[in-house]
Structures are given as C-alpha cells and as structure tokens.
Amino acid sequence: MDFIQFERNExxxxxxxxxxxxxxxxxxxxxxxxxxVNDGEKIxxxxxxxxxxxxxxxxxxxxxxxxxxxIREHAEDRVFGNIGxxxxxxxxNPGLMIAVCGCMTQQETIVExxxxxxxxxxxxxxxxxIDEFPQKILEKLGRKKRILTSPVERTDIVEGMPVARGCTxxxxxxxxxxxxxxxxxxxxxxxxxxxRSRRSADILAEFxxxxxxxxxxxxxxxxxxxxxxxxxxxxxxxxxxxxxLDKVEGDYRIRFMTSxxxxxxxxxxxxxxxxxxxxxxxxxxxxxxSDEVLxxxxxxxxxxxxxxxxxxxxxxxxxxxxxxxxxVGFPDETEEQFEQTLELVRTVRxxxxxxxxxxxxxxxxxxxxxDHVTHKEKTDRMARLLAVQDEITQxxxxxxxxxxxxxxxxxxxxxxGVMTGRLDNNMxxxxxxxxxxxxxxxxxxxxLDAKGAVLKGNLV
Ligand code: SAH
Ligand code: SF4
Ligand code: F3S
Numbered sequence: 001m002d003f004i005q006f007e008r009n010e011x012x013x014x015x016x017x018x019x020x021x022x023x024x025x026x027x028x029x030x031x032x033x034x035x036x037v038n039d040g041e042k043i044x045x046x047x048x049x050x051x052x053x054x055x056x057x058x059x060x061x062x063x064x065x066x067x068x069x070x071i072r073e074h075a076e077d078r079v080f081g082n083i084g085x086x087x088x089x090x091x092x093n094p095g096l097m098i099a100v101c102g103c104m105t106q107q108e109t110i111v112e113x114x115x116x117x118x119x120x121x122x123x124x125x126x127x128x129x130i131d132e133f134p135q136k137i138l139e140k141l142g143r144k145k146r147i148l149t150s151p152v153e154r155t156d157i158v159e160g161m162p163v164a165r166g167c168t169x170x171x172x173x174x175x176x177x178x179x180x181x182x183x184x185x186x187x188x189x190x191x192x193x194x195x196r197s198r199r200s201a202d203i204l205a206e207f208x209x210x211x212x213x214x215x216x217x218x219x220x221x222x223x224x225x226x227x228x229x230x231x232x233x234x235x236x237x238x239x240x241x242x243x244x245l246d247k248v249e250g251d252y253r254i255r256f257m258t259s260x261x262x263x264x265x266x267x268x269x270x271x272x273x274x275x276x277x278x279x280x281x282x283x284x285x286x287x288x289x290s291d292e293v294l295x296x297x298x299x300x301x302x303x304x305x306x307x308x309x310x311x312x313x314x315x316x317x318x319x320x321x322x323x324x325x326x327x328v329g330f331p332d333e334t335e336e337q338f339e340q341t342l343e344l345v346r347t348v349r350x351x352x353x354x355x356x357x358x359x360x361x362x363x364x365x366x367x368x369x370x371d372h373v374t375h376k377e378k379t380d381r382m383a384r385l386l387a388v389q390d391e392i393t394q395x396x397x398x399x400x401x402x403x404x405x406x407x408x409x410x411x412x413x414x415x416x417g418v419m420t421g422r423l424d425n426n427m428x429x430x431x432x433x434x435x436x437x438x439x440x441x442x443x444x445x446x447x448l449d450a451k452g453a454v455l456k457g458n459l460v
Contacts, residue, residue: 001155001156001157001196001231001232002155002156002157003156003157003158003159003199003202004131004156004157004158004159005158005159005160006046006131006158006159006160006161006162008049008050009049009050009134009135009138011138012050012134012135012137012138013049013050013051013134015138015141015142016050016051016052016137016138016141017051019141020051020062023051023052023053024051024052024053024062024063025052025053025054025055025060025061025062025063026044026047026048026052026053026054026055026061026062026063026065027054027055027056027057027058027060027061027063027064027065028040028043028044028047028054028064028065028066028067029065029066029067029082030067030102031066031067031068031069031075031078031079031102032067032068032069032070032071032075032102032103033069033071034172034219034221034257035172035174035177035192035221035222035223036067036069036102036103037166037172038163038172038173038174038221039067039102039127039130040067040166041163041164041165041166041172042130042161042162042163042164043065043067043101043130043133044164045161045162045163045164046130046131046133046134046161046162047063047065047133047134047137048162048164049134049162050134050137054164058085058086058089058096059089059092059093061096062095062096062097063096063097063098063099063137064086064096064097064098064099065099065100065101066079066082066083066099066100066101066102067101067102068100068101068102068103068104068105069102069103069104070102070103070104070106070107070110070187070191070361071103071186071187071188071359072356072359072361073359073360073361074359076104076110079100079104083098083100083118083121084118086098086120087120090120097122097123097137097140098120098121098122098123099121099122099123099124099125099133099136099137100114100121100123100124100125101123101124101125101126101127101129101130101133102127103127103187103188103191103192104191105124105125105126105127105149105151106126106127106151106190106191106192106193107151107187107190107191107362107363108150108151109362111124111148111149111150111151114148115146115148119146121146121148122140122146122147123136123137123140123146123147123148124147124148124149125147125149126149126151126152127191127192127193128152128153128154128177128193129149129152129154130158130161131158131161136149151191153193153194154193155193155194155196156196157177157196157198159198159202168214168215168440169214169215169216169217169408169410169439169440170215170216170217170218170219170408170410171210171215171217171218171219172218172219172221173203173206173207173210173218173219173220173221174198174220174221174222175197175198175203175220175221175222175225175228175238175241176195176196176197176198176222176223176224176225176227176228177192177193177195177196177198177222178192178193178194178195178196178223179192179195179223179224180194180195180224180227181223181224181260181262181298181300182298182365183287183297183298183299184296184297184298184364184365184366184369185297185327185330185358185361185364185366186361186364187361187363187364188223190363190364192223195223195224195227195230195231196231197228197229197230197231197232199232199234200232200234200236200241200244203220203241203245204244204245204248207245207248208248211248211250211252214440215252216251216252216253216408216440216441216442217252217253217255217408217422218252218253218254218255219254219255219256219257220241220242220245220254220255220256220257221256221257222256222257222258223258223260224258224259224260224263225238225256225257225258225259226238226259226260226263226264226265226268227260227263228241229241237267238256238268239265239267239268239270239271242254242256242268242271242272242275242278243271243274243275245277246271246275246276246277246278251442252277253277253278253279253408253424254275254277254278254279255278255279255281255426256278257283258283258285259282259283259284259285260285261284261285261286261299261301261305261306261309262299262300262301264284264309266309266312269309269312269313269316269317270316272317272320273316273317279424279425279426280317280319280320280321280424280425281320281321281322281323281351281424281425281426282313282320282321282322282323283322283323283324284306284309284310284322284323284324285324285325285326285354286303286306286324286325286326286344286348287299287325287326287327287330288326288327288330288333288337288340288341289303289337289340289341289342289343289344289345290303290333290336290337290338290340290341291303291304292337293330293333293337296330296331296366296369297327297330297366298365303340303344306344307344307347307348310322310347310348319425320425321350321351321352321396321425321426321427322348322349322350322351323350323351323352323353323354323426324345324348324350324352324353324354325353325354325355325356326341326345326353326354326355326356326385327356327357327358328341328355328356328357328358328378328381328382328385329357329358329373329377329378329381329382330358330366331358331366331369331370331371331373332369332370332371332372332373333358333373333381338381341385342384342385342388345385345388345389345392346388346392349392349395349396350389350392351393351396351397351425351426351427351453352393352426352453353385353389355382355385355386355389357378357379357382358378390452393452393453394450394452397427397450397452397453397454397455398449398450400427400447400450400455401447401448401449401450402447403446403447404444404445404446404447404460405423405429405444405445405447405455405457406423406424406442406443406444406445407421407422407423407429407442407443407444407445408421408422408440408441408442409421409433409438409439409440409441409442409443410422410428410439411436411439412436413430417432417433417434418430418431418432418433419431419432419433419434419435419436419438419439420454421443421445423455427453427455428453428454428455429445429447429454429455429456429457430454430455430456430457431445431456431457431458431459432458432459433459443459443460444459444460445457445458445459445460446458446460
C-alpha cells in the first residue's frame, strides 16, 4: 500500500485569490458517522488551506459542500431534500458553487441522479478524493462545465492533510479506512473501499500532537478497529496500538469505535483493564440476538460467542458499560428471532442502544433477500425493543444516584443555566452551571438522580 504526503495546491490558492479578490466563504455540512465528520474536518482543512473561510449559512456562501451519508434510505433522502433547497439560493446567487461528496457519491446511480436531476450541483467527488478538492475547484473556476466524478477505488492513504477540528477538547482520530466485512445489509464496504490501516507512527504523531494541543477525549475511528494492522508489516494489532498510545503522558481519555464482535478478543479487554486512559465503555454492535439472522447478516459470530465476551469483560472490568447497534426487521426476521434479540438485550443490559429499522441498500446481498415482514410489524418491534431498553437505561442510570463522578465538561445543556459533562463510561450528566470556561475541563459532579439517559447532579 502507498502512503502519500499531502501538499498544498499553490495554483488553486492563487486562482482563488485572483477569482474572488477576497476570502471566499465556505458552508460545509457533514452527515453520518464520526468517520464522515472527521472527513468533513479535513475538507474544511484543505479548503481553508487555499483561502476559504467558514460561514454559517448557504445564503452567505460562495461554496456549499455537503459531505453525505448513504447508510440508510432516510439519510439519502435528507441530503436530496437539502440539496433541493439550494436551488433558489443558486438562482439568487449564480456564482455559488455547490459540491457534493461523501459516501453517497461513491455510487454510480447517485452520480447519475445528480447529473440528470440536479443541474445546479457543480462538483461531485468521492469519499477518497478529499486531497483533490482544491484541484477540482481550480478546474471548475477555469471552465464552466460541471465536474461530476465517477466513483473510483483508491488503495492509498494520504497523510498530513490539514484538519480544521470542530471541537477544542474532543477529537476524532482515524486509525484505518474502509471495510472488508460485507455485512449483507451494509453499503459501507461499497462506498468506503477496502480496509487500509494507517502506520502506527503516523497515528502516534497525530495523537501526541492532539494531547499537546490540550485535547482531552480522543476517539480512535475505524469501521472495525479490531482488524487494525492487517496489511501493514508492523506486527501490531489493535490492542498493541491501544497500549502504545496509552503510554503517552497526560490527563486525557481514549475511546474507540467500532469494535466488530467477531474480532474482539480477551486481549482487548485485558488491555482496557490494564490501561490508564482507555474509557470503561465498549461499543460492541450486536445487530441481532438470533444466530440465524446473524448468519444471514454475514456477521460471523453467534449470540453465545458474543455473550461470552460480554461475560469476560464484565468479570474483568466490573464498571464497564456497553452500547450497541441493533437492526430491527432484517428481511424475513421472525417474531421468535426478534424475541431472541430482546432476550440478548435483557442479558447484556446495555447503557445505550442505537436502533435502526432495516433499510434496503441496492447492491448489497440483503437487498436480494425476500422480505415478508410488514412495515407495521417492524415499527411495532422497534417500539417493543425501545420499551425494554428504556427500562434498563432507567435502572442503570438510577443506580448512579449518590455517586461522585469525574466528568469532562462538554458545554451548555439543553436548558438555560445547565451544562453537561461526559463520564468515562460515556454516560452524560447535567448540572446547574453557567461558567462556560469549564468547557473542556475535568470536574467532579455529585449525582442526584437520573432522567432517562441523562444523569442529574451538582458540581462539587
Ligand atoms: N462498522 C460499524 C457500523 C457502521 S454503520 C459496525 O460494524 O458496527 C452503523 C450502524 O448502522 C450499523 O451498526 C447498523 O446497525 C446500522 N446499519 C447499517 N446498515 C444498515 C441498513 N441497511 N439498515 C439499517 N441499519 C443499518
Ligand atoms: Fe458495515 Fe459490517 Fe463493515 Fe460495519 S463491519 S461497516 S456493519 S459491513
Ligand atoms: Fe454513512 Fe458513510 Fe459513515 S455511509 S455511516 S457516512 S461510512
């Protein structure tokens, strides 16, 4: 695999200055997962690098960038809706440049749709072409034609792109890109390409620089972090990487996502247990509690194997919290299979659950599977799952009443006069406070009670 070092596009920077005669304004919005949010930070970084400044609405912008997500139909619909809303803005401001990138644009059918039905979209660019963004803008300024790039697969990794981070204390740090797992329902392997790991030295350098800049909460990202290292000849697995980063001195936390259960090991749990900085929280998406459904999802583990790992983790790290993703209504999921999911949820007792109704993704294997479950049955199952989880959440959270917890203050809460903080185990606590200068600091909070998935307390 090739590693490429990013270089500033001087020609683009000159042309931008010449064309606008002032700093042009960028409105950028990222949809989807943290990987995509981090990509958005890089897009902003490379565009700032050639002279763009950020603005907060498409009406004020010279360039609008939508960094899209394709994970479910609803996600794509939302993007099409928001792009549609740009049409009158472009009519008002014909100089406005509109660019669409991210996971949606890695599908040829979607690029075709932009070509045919969205003539006011100027640039379409894939997930793996962030470093080429300045060049595309340069080309677009030079000729009036639209630049709609067809999806291409790239096998290299670009290092050293500028990252305009959206937060001053919490950071995303990708350790790998792509996915090779081909879960039968999932579009990600098609739109993000093959799995590629960054070199550990590059990860460590970025990690240290984040700590030096004062970041307190760093999340290592990958679609399946447990397969980190494959394809590199470093002989380092994900647990080794964690242990290496954990040695860096400082007062900070390490998180990671996502762990695929098929590759999560006892070594990983032991590494968390022995570490100083790794959070006592494990996001381990199970998707279903039925072995038959898991088999058809191509997940490569059984409910029993999953529960074994959970048991081991609970034994080793008693205060570890778990979270998970679950898909409800996978093609032809039976009532009995759904009940096995409920049973597993009751056994594990997740602190937090992300639940999704199955969404058919063209090109995936599950899209070819017959499905006789009605939408009504799916939404009923979803409601039942949420009811089971709500009860568990309430019990887990209520048990924190009376505890004093260390939190990283994240900023203002939903109501006036309230701020929120995050515990090591990913739970969120709200407390009365108006001192914005505490944002990004570790503080102690006495927990009084819980309301749903939020603890309530007072600053010590
Ligand atoms: N790589 C991560 C998941 C990334 S996608 C992992 O393997 O855990 C995040 C979640 O979206 C998935 O865990 C799954 O629960 C959900 N998801 C993915 N494809 C979906 C689909 N077609 N319909 C509904 N939910 C889906
Ligand atoms: Fe999708 Fe499965 Fe890859 Fe996760 S591991 S991104 S669910 S294919
Ligand atoms: Fe969406 Fe792409 Fe992430 S499809 S969930 S933005 S990898």
